[in-house]
Amino acid sequence: MGTLKQIIVVGRGPAGLYLSTLALAQGVGVTVIADGLGSCALWGGHWDFVSRDEQGHVVQDPWRWWEGRPPVPEADPVPRSVWRAWWQDLARFWRQLGIVPDHEPPRTNRWLVTPVGTVRPVFLAPQWHWAEEEPRPVTLVGFHHFIDFPVEVAAQNYQQETGCRAEVLVLPHPPLWTPAWQPLQWAWYFDTDPGREWLKDALRAASAPASLPLVFPQILGVDRVDAVFSAIQAALGVAVGEIPLTPPSVGGLRVQRRWERWLRRRGLRLWSAHAVRATATSVELEDGRMLTADAVVLATGGILGGGIQVAVNGAATDPLTGVDLGQATTPRDLGRLGYPRPEMAVPVVGRQVGGRDCDRQGMGGAMILWSGRRVWRHLEAAVGEEAPSRHEGNVGRLS
Template sequence: MPRSDIQCDLMVIGAGMAGMASALFAANRGVTTVQVGMPGEIGFASGLLDLMGVHPVKEGRVWNNPWDAIDRLTRDIPEHPYARIGKNDIRQAVEEFTLFLAESGFPYHTYQDRNADVITPIGTIKKTYCVPENMWNGVKALNKRSSCLLIDFSGLKGFSARQIKETLHERWPELRTARVSFPDTSGEIYTEHMARQMEDRKVRQKLAQAVSPHLRGAQVVGLPAILGISRTREVISDFEKQLGVSVFEIPTMPPSVTGLRLRQIFEQQLPKRGVRTLFQQKVLGVRPAGTGEFKFNVGNHDNTLMVGAKGAILASGRFFGKGLHADGKRIRETIFGLPVYQPKDRTLWHCKDFLNPAGHAINLAGLETDDSFRPLDHFGCPAFKTLFAAGSILAHQDWMRMKCGSGLAIATAYIAVNSFLKQVS
């Protein structure tokens, strides 16, 4: 057995929402943790933390109260990962996660017992549970139908204030729009560049001067998410002072500034909490090393190293994250070769109508687990004593259609970390 270059208690495989939440919960509990994976995936996040929005998917029933939706889901789909977690644990997981984000300078707001309505970049309304502070004024303004000015920018593709207004016209008649030029730019412009520029006070002043003539009594101004990257609170507060009205952001199409902000927070804050992060690296191979421990071969093109761990959390995602791989015939789990719950043969992966609101059988594929979120082997027993799974790799859930992506990732990470601690203590 090769010697380990690094020895830790827990190896977290994955740097998406489930991997980040696992690493955070482990660090908060004093567990020596190594995390490996590509944080790039999180750059696609809208920043909104969905808990539970739609069930049954086939009927497209949208829920105002995510906790009622979870109750109904638990009755209807007892195999769903949420059905293995008490609501109290889900609540505590979300609270611990959002407390970390608040402590990192990126607070969230929630109504606790109901979903909030957030405007999307195409003007539809999305129900979600936790909303970044920088978008919360938009939730309140939509609720009250306040007099609102929406701004978009010449040269910025994928965000049209006019389209949002037209889509929302009946629900929100007090919405007006204006298109302005972003200071010192011409031609096509990108949100990341704009957000970085907005950290400069002079740029904010110039933008405020461009927006002010359009205010005409508006109580609140909405813009695409461009208000800074690492100093968003400071940027918004200063921009509000200059305009003299409240401001809010609307999420943009991915990859977005909102995702970039989250990624930056995790990359900076997790090491400060003691997590050894091996971002931009992958698990290339694994060997169970007896007594429930693992030896991981971790690396990239340039070098590899050996990490020994008492246990692991597999948060490697589905097809997008590369935790699952579909070849011509079967769906495989890519690191441990664990059995994957899936339709009997390939012809059943998708239904004929690609846009069928009920979704496709392949979207329920993934790992089946016990109540501690340990993946099961072919005999229905935990495949390893100290291997746990979290996030979208879990079977029997279609997070995209159910609108439960981040909630599921955070809650299952919470149980996986607590279960690991119970096993090794």
């Protein structure tokens, strides 16, 4: 008889959602405790494998780079076939959510255009991202008064960095536009039927260069982005893509909304609360309530999710466990801080695990995959045949 029927995941960022998915897919009930929105909307929605080596050079083939390299010093290297199975599984799942176009993970890193027209390596990217194996000529589309994407500068930089032509197309702003609009407001507008129609008409009127792909700032809708893409493609017959902007990222928000929708439909319970203490089987909330389950997993070490407390002298602590995480002298140091695994009684998942500099090397996705899989493998051993039904929902209880 299985002993793992309910788990608590503390944290609502990508690592928390990933671990929750692994558990729910096996019929294990999940309660997520989060004190805020999580870090999903602060990131573009793409998962990196490894983008740069320790010296900062671009890594073209992340599969090869990881060969013989352990994710953290005390662990074994992950065989290529295992990495492949993990990525394939994630891609297949994301495809179900309509996030990626293909269930196969990429063979190499691809090139993602940034808001200033430079390019950076990216691995598993949502279908909306303009991410290509080789840079190619494009038309960059801007809008009047849209300051988050300086299209002329971006075109210059793109041509300079890639040697490929970048045409510029500047569309007017919609009639309902006000100077207070931020990218999200543009995106919500394009979610509406009038917004989509206006965009089609504006593109037709602007006579975009034929045959070149149209690359927009990432504002082409939130929940109905696929309809916006289809409408443009049908109207103009060209490929369409987007460039993720600075946070809050519309791409990350799209991913979070779709992912959480899937989880909620499978009985995920979300507790809006601040956790102050965790043990292997319980979490104490700030208001004194205690939540119990068969296992607790911490996924709190994201970008802003409250996972790391940095004192004025730079001393970093995980406020949930009180574990000393080292010394942070610059904001960049936060990426190097990590939990002293594996001895901790409460398993931890997330990009911060192990002290890798995920920001500098672009390997956050890989670290989430590895840490999530490692913790889940440990927990999975306790999943029996009598796991509760997905909708049972009897996750945790108050005492």
